[in-house]
Amino acid sequence: MAQLPYVEPDEADPVTKDVYDKAEARFEMVLNIFKISGNAPEIAEKMWEIFFEILKDGQVDWKTKELLILKSTKMGDCLYCVTQHEAVSSRLGISREKQADIVGVEYRDSPHYIDAEVAILDLCSHVVLDPEGIPSDVWERVRRHYDDGQIIEILTTIGAYLQVSKFGDAMGVKLEEAFHGHDPVLFEEEPPESPAAQEHFEHFKQHAEA
DSSP, rough: OOSOOOOOOGGGOHHHOOOOOOOOHHHSSHHHHHHTTTTTTHHHHHHHHHHHHHSSOOSHHHHHHHHHHHHHHHHOHHHHHHHHHHHHHHHHOOOOHHHTTTTTTGGGOTTOOOHHHHHHHHHHHHHHHHHGOOOHHHHHHHHHOOOHHHHOOOHHHHHHHHHHHHHHHHHOOOOOOTTTTTOOSSSHOOOSHHHHHHHHHHHHHHHHHO
């Protein structure tokens, strides 16, 4: 159950409506996580701006950033974020097989991943688990493929999605009905660990199978 009411588009003030318009352009709908943040329009406007910058080609292309988003939110056990970004990744042309190999360290030996992607997924894993203990060889491999500006964008993407996943989970944001027919990928490969995420996943699968 959501901890705050969702602010629907027809109830939104001009600041929130502008956020919703940008959100719809990225996700083809106004997601519940945006609607719950509509309770604080000025904060929401600034909070979401970084995500609108991330969800497009920049110094790092959007498809590559989606791999980082899937990895970081899967490691964070966020069913909501993973489901959204499996759908986004599919629209961008990332195959189900490539998505599935993000789980664990499968990507390291996967034919779907190039060395540059393996390097930043290794980096992402360390950022989630122990950001102060990233091995020097991981940094060496990342720097081999990405320049300084790209590395900032990579770390910003990881950090932003760790933040938003915790925000959504704390607020109890529920998956939209539009996703109930989605065939899960990452959590089908490796079920969620937290009791709340397990409950959400079982509920989600029931809807998917209905």
